[in-house]
Amino acid sequence: MKKILFLLILNPLYLLAQTSDFTTVFETSKGTETTTYKQTIKFYTDLANTYSEISIREIGMTDSGKPLHIVTLNPDKEFDFSIIRKNKRILLINNGIHPGESDGIDATMLLFRDIVQGKINNLTKTVLVTIPIYNVGGSLNRNSTTRTNQNGPKAYGFRGNARNYDLNRDFIKCDTKNARTFTEIFHLVQPDVFIDNHVSNGADYQYTLTHLFTQHNKLGGQLGNYLHQEMMPSLEKKLAEKDWNITPYVNVFNQVPEIGFSQFFDSPRYSTGYTTLFNTLGMMVETHMLKPYQKRVEGTYELLKSMLTIIDADAEKIKVLRADATKNLYTKKTYPITWKIDTTKSTTLSFKGFEGHKVQSKITKDQRLKFDRNKPFTKNVTYHNYFTPQLEINIPNYYIIPQAWYKVLGLLQLNNIEMTRVEKDTLITVEAYKISDFQTRKMAYEGHYLHYKTKINSSIKNLSFKKGDYLIHTQQPSIRYLLETLEPQAPDSFFNWNYFDMILQQKEGFSPYVWEDKALIILRNNPDLELEFLAKKKSDQPFADNWYLQLDWIHKHSEHYEKAHLQYPIYRILK
Numbered sequence: 001m002k003k004i005l006f007l008l009i010l011n012p013l014y015l016l017a018q019t020s021d022f023t024t025v026f027e028t029s030k031g032t033e034t035t036t037y038k039q040t041i042k043f044y045t046d047l048a049n050t051y052s053e054i055s056i057r058e059i060g061m062t063d064s065g066k067p068l069h070i071v072t073l074n075p076d077k078e079f080d081f082s083i084i085r086k087n088k089r090i091l092l093i094n095n096g097i098h099p100g101e102s103d104g105i106d107a108t109m110l111l112f113r114d115i116v117q118g119k120i121n122n123l124t125k126t127v128l129v130t131i132p133i134y135n136v137g138g139s140l141n142r143n144s145t146t147r148t149n150q151n152g153p154k155a156y157g158f159r160g161n162a163r164n165y166d167l168n169r170d171f172i173k174c175d176t177k178n179a180r181t182f183t184e185i186f187h188l189v190q191p192d193v194f195i196d197n198h199v200s201n202g203a204d205y206q207y208t209l210t211h212l213f214t215q216h217n218k219l220g221g222q223l224g225n226y227l228h229q230e231m232m233p234s235l236e237k238k239l240a241e242k243d244w245n246i247t248p249y250v251n252v253f254n255q256v257p258e259i260g261f262s263q264f265f266d267s268p269r270y271s272t273g274y275t276t277l278f279n280t281l282g283m284m285v286e287t288h289m290l291k292p293y294q295k296r297v298e299g300t301y302e303l304l305k306s307m308l309t310i311i312d313a314d315a316e317k318i319k320v321l322r323a324d325a326t327k328n329l330y331t332k333k334t335y336p337i338t339w340k341i342d343t344t345k346s347t348t349l350s351f352k353g354f355e356g357h358k359v360q361s362k363i364t365k366d367q368r369l370k371f372d373r374n375k376p377f378t379k380n381v382t383y384h385n386y387f388t389p390q391l392e393i394n395i396p397n398y399y400i401i402p403q404a405w406y407k408v409l410g411l412l413q414l415n416n417i418e419m420t421r422v423e424k425d426t427l428i429t430v431e432a433y434k435i436s437d438f439q440t441r442k443m444a445y446e447g448h449y450l451h452y453k454t455k456i457n458s459s460i461k462n463l464s465f466k467k468g469d470y471l472i473h474t475q476q477p478s479i480r481y482l483l484e485t486l487e488p489q490a491p492d493s494f495f496n497w498n499y500f501d502m503i504l505q506q507k508e509g510f511s512p513y514v515w516e517d518k519a520l521i522i523l524r525n526n527p528d529l530e531l532e533f534l535a536k537k538k539s540d541q542p543f544a545d546n547w548y549l550q551l552d553w554i555h556k557h558s559e560h561y562e563k564a565h566l567q568y569p570i571y572r573i574l575k
Contacts, residue, residue: 026106031294034102060181063162064137092191096133099157104197107300125315137162152293171274204371206352212249212284256356260382336389345386396572430571
């Protein structure tokens with residue numbers, strides 16, 4: 001026994017473990033400060049050097065020129081994810097996407113340390129993975145003023161990344177190196193559950209913690225039911241037992257919450273909307289900005305602990321439900337791509353708030369909202385957390401993408417989409433979309449002028465495809481991703497994110513003085529077209545008053561009008 005103890009004492013890792021308590025900046029500052037990027041990476045590196053149950057590795061670059069890291073905690077000391085996922089569930093925690101919202105950065109450091117040091121019961125069926133700080137550039141841009149409404153910490157990072165992108169709008173479009181590296185990490189890890197840690201900005205109320213689970217109807221099926229009816233209530237119950245009350249994210253702006261509010265709808269531009277496309281159970285933690293920093297970090301820590309317990313207990317169920325969700329999609333004929341609030345259903349929350357009222361502003365002299373913390377209340381509040389499909393599309397068997405659209409193909413490849421090449425020039429019967437209408441944001445939004453309210457016309461055509469074009473079967477695990485990005489009417493489709501704006505500009509036109517004579521011959525040789533033209537002039541006064549619109553209408557109904565204009569260049573094979 002003495003010999004074993006002597007050998008342990010001589011072991012450098014044993015000595016380091018005994019002399020390093022891994023106290024964090026958050027703790028030494030008594031809950032008033034958050035760690036820097038450099039301190040965070042050093043903390044995890046030292047932890048991994050001391051405890052063999054932890055691994056830290058660099059994966060890919062960010063816009064800042066610095067890499068992203070992932071840190072993995074597995075009591076079995078196995079860090080090959082293809083082996084891990086056979087028998088264990090994986091929780092991926094993303095921190096610092098908005099570095100000023102630093103609660104999760106500090107809470108996750110405490111969690112990793114306390115698990116590996118035995119302060120938290122060892123988990124048997126769950127492996128913990130974190131991206132310590134996702135927005136590295138924003139973290140390095142440290143200040144004490146930009147989180148105008150937030151109560152601590154003393155200094156923090158900035159919301160925009162090194163190129164001033166909001167990274168929580170970039171998961172589908174992947175404009176940043178950060179997002180591209182996250183995609184690589186996500187498909188390497190393939191998490192069963194994903195948590196993104198944030199701090200809220202909105203009304204005042206009693207809660208420190210709010211949760212924003214991915215919308216359960218959108219997730220769908222038994223997996224959505226599990227999220228809504230089991231995982232979420234279980235988390236709320238476990239936190240309540242520890243005197244940490246939690247409520248759904250209070251989705252209001254400059255209004256009192258008791259008038260009722262709806263669930264935030266996380267489309268795929270957001271982290272949990274993106275992870276849902278691969279049947280990952282996702283949630284955002286939103287701590288309340290006005291609560292003391294120490295309390296917010298401690299609440300996040302307790303939430304993460306509780307979620308680990310739930311995952312560990314439901315490990316086998318989660319595995320089966322996720323696998324079944326993918327299989328069930330293969331049997332579906334239709335898929336919803338836009339949603340609206342279901343006004344026939346709602347949930348009543350027993351909500352703990354503060355009385356709010358309007359008073360005259362001393363600055364603007366107009367009415368402003370003010371909350372009175374001396375008047376807490378508990379009231380029943382209507383929460384609209386049920387959604388119903390607004391538009392469904394028929395699921396094709398295949399998509400065909402001409403090889404010229406390499407940027408889109410590159411994003412599909414980044415997301416591990418299985419594709420085959422057309423072996424020779426081939427004539428194929430396809431469903432083709434023509435863009436019939438859309439609207440565009442007038443102000444720049446995350447580097448784009450985003451389209452919305454897109455409409456299409458559909459037709460069946462025999463088209464020629466070239467050797468090397470891409471054929472994509474929808475019966476694959478990433479079916480949701482394909483439908484949400486390639487169907488132009490989906491809110492976060494590649495079309496709406498401007499990847500196909502080249503088709504919106506007409507490349508060939510006409511000179512009116514030349515076209516006038518040709519147009520007259522076309523009308524005379526096509527009586528039905530002439531009748532349609534005259535009817536439009538009669539029923540559409542702006543058209544009748546605009547000679548150029550009339551000539552353009554005839555041009556667009558002739559063989560001279562270019563086929564590429566408004567022709568969506570991704571095609572569908574239905575059978």
